[in-house]
Amino acid sequence: MKKYQFFQLGLLTLSLGGLFSCSEDDSPIVVPPNETGTIEVNGGGETYPNSVFINLRATEQTAVSRESWDLAFYSGTEFKVLINGTTGAMASATGQTDINAVGETEIAAAEATGELILSFTNLDGILHVDDPSTPLSNPVIEAISSTEAENEVYLLSRGASGVEAKAWKKIRIIRNGQGYTLEYADADATTFSSVEISKDSDYNFVYFNFEQGIVSVEPKKSEWDISWTAGTSSTPYPQAANGTLAYFFQDLVYHNTQNGVGAAEVLEADIAYADFSSEDVLSFSLNTSDRLTIGSHWRAGGGPSSSPAVLTDRYYIIQDTEDNIYKLRFLSLTKAGERGYPSFEYELVEAGQ
Known part of the structure; x- marks a missing residue:
């Protein structure tokens, strides 16, 4: 893992007084990641017009129109x-x-x-x-x-x-x-x-x-970890070509596999969200190839017989491109009853070394 180097200023008192400088050998400033955060995703509302890219380190999101490209x-x-x-x-x-x-x-x-x-x-x-x-x-x-x-x-x-x-x-x-x-x-x-x-x-x-x-459209590859969007998904279906049916789904969550971000799902029955710590990380294999590791698995329902809802029996582990590891769980699908504004919370489990 990468090791954070925190910039330390060496103070040099000058005879002219009140002036300070640092040596040319000082390491560059590296901003440590945010340790906790809650994000209400700006999906744009019930017609889900936006794709939203999220940077966990900075608790930032970038919303762009799905049809902009x-x-x-x-x-x-x-x-x-x-x-x-x-x-x-x-x-x-x-x-x-x-x-x-x-x-x-x-x-x-x-x-x-x-x-x-x-x-x-x-x-x-x-x-x-x-x-x-x-x-x-x-x-x-x-x-x-x-x-x-x-x-x-x-x-x-x-x-x-x-x-x-x-x-x-x-x-x-x-x-x-x-x-x-x-x-x-x-x-x-x-x-x-x-x-x-x-x-x-x-x-x-x-x-x-x-x-x-x-x-x-998307931010620089080093500046986002996950994205929420509507988009094409797939499901096993024997009658379809290659045994797979393509269909459209409203609440997909991708992770940035193109730049090495990893993700894994954890069930509360195995380790409770509150208890998950850095000691548990090695028990899970982080997937850096399948961007639908989170996908639609964080929610259920939405068909003709049930309303969609967040699944509270699971959460996710995310390792970003700086090797920071977070635990993340979804809190809601809506804002004041309106779709397109899901929310989640996350917490830093281990900072990159």
């Missing part, structure tokens, strides 16, 4: 692009590599099958979304090849889950040195636009909106 370009070593699962976006490969060759025929085929509509009746839906748990391991858009001719054109539904439906797009992405070139147009257009997108190592992704261009 369309594509997320990975800034890591691989060349991968995600679609906006928080709006229920879906995509389908066309088999074409010329964007102008894609049009009415491909649109009609997709409309006939309903493959780009996220619903419980779309048994092939999981084939047209990024993997909800590990999106970078299985994105619907194939990894961008260094061989330009291997990069296909995709039809893209921008999603209509809790947001207003927008016209479909067609897109093709190729490599541009260490970045990307995006070709895009309305699905039935005969011309297209293109834009170059550079990676930014301070962020997990660079986000793009078809109307606004590059937009700011």
